Amino acid sequence: MMDGQSQPTTGQAHRMDEHTLAEVARAGTQFNAVTAMTDERANALTAESMKRADSGQPPRRLEGIPFAIKDVIDVAGYPTTMGSKVSLAEAAATSAPTVTVLEEAGAIPVAKTNCQEYSYGILGDESAFGRVINPVDPVLCTAGSSSGSAALVAAGAVPLALGTDTAGSVRVPAACQGVFGFKPSFGTVPVDGVFPLSPAFDTVGLFASDLGLLATAFDVIAGAESEAHAAAGVPDGIASGIGRTGRTIDVSLLGDRANRALDLLTEVPNLTVTSVNGQALSELLDACAPIYEFIRLYEAFQVHRDLFAAHAADYQPGVAKKIEAGRNLTEADYRQQLNALADLREQAQRIFATTDFLLTPAIDGPVIRWDEIDSGSAAKFMRYSMPFNVLGWPALTIPLPNGGFARGGSAHDGSDARTAERPRAVQLVGRPGADRALLAFASRLG
Secondary structure (H helix, E strand, O other): OOOOOOOOOHHHOOOOOOOHHHHHHHHHHHOOOEEEEOHHHHHHHHHHHHHHHHOOOOOOOOOOOEEEEEOOEOOEOOEOOOOOOOOOOOEEOOOOHHHHHHHHOOOEEEEEEOOOHHHOOOOOOOOOOOOOOOOOOOOEOOOOOOHHHHHHHHOOOOOEEEEEEOOOOOHHHHHHHOOEEEEOOOOOOOOOOEOOOOOOOOEEEEEEOOHHHHHHHHHHHHOHHHHHHOOOOOOOOOHHHOOOOOEEEEOHHHHHHHHHHHHHHOOOOOEEEEOOOHHHHHHHHHHHHHHHHHHHHHHHHHHHHHHHHHHHHHOOHHHHHHHHOOOOOOHHHHHHHHHHHHHHHHHHHHHHHOOOEEEEEOOOOOOOEHHHOOOOHHHHHHOOOHHHHHHOOOEEEEEOOOOOOOOOOOOOOOOOOOOOOOOOEEEEEEOOOOHHHHHHHHOOOO
């Protein structure tokens, strides 16, 4: 499957060479996407990779693939800034497990990426380092919070990057910048060594220019044990569909936007397209919002309680306002919301009694310009992403063909977004734990 930007297949994904670090640094400066280059670690691991090759050892699954890391994820020897001037700029002693397993598979970390301060915001408009610039067009919003990771992939500087996703912070920047963005099932990928926003929903996710590479990287960071998630917790009568030849996909949330997105499905054999769950899905999206809002506000305040007490004035204004909004929420009400969350997650899986996948918009409406942001923009960005953090289901942003380039221009030639074709994307959602099945299905789309 192609994303409309003539991206390479997995086997062609560019590997480290003598120019890579300079190209990443250049893109980092051009798009304000990098907080720190990890040259020393990259050079050491590249030398190790070359030594393995010289000794005749077989290549590892991600041998020589450069990747970037959102700067809320620890990399040994480098500070984790969280996009903030509040954080203590001490080097991390150890790397997050997701970084370690990618390195063990041969991938090379080349940079830490700029992000919304403490991951707290879907627009990507507040970082101590300034906001990231969208490689598709500078006037377009990048979204957040993992905006820098998306930008380096969109700019072609790296083929792979790590981000985090609490309400869409991988999938929405992917939609706004024209790349693949994947949020795994909740709990499938470890979040150790990752600064939290809301632990009930936080998930490490992936950006990639190529779906095959993304699937391989997911396989690495999830590990074999994630297979056990596939049928765990699925009510009777739903798991029976696993492994069958025919598949069903519900497109009811696409509404009148379905025509172009449905072109993706024309080449998939034995596929039934349905809209039978429209009302149930709309009600489900509405039910997720208040649960998410309360739990996120409460947990984020608890995470920041001590830092905020000492350094409130140093936070970005909008982030500080959101943290303060959780101050007076009670633990008793929080426990009640956690119970409501557990009940909703259990009940919602009944959707998969009649379908294997959902195809939804990636965001509600078009990618907006920075100067179009208003009080409703964040809610529109999260409308179709946040519910699947609440439910814990795997979800993949798929850029639609021919999206993201100005007609007659290049991806980042400064074209005016009012005349350019803005990036367009859809979201593919699967049953909780069935991440590999979702990625395999996505690979068959046209």
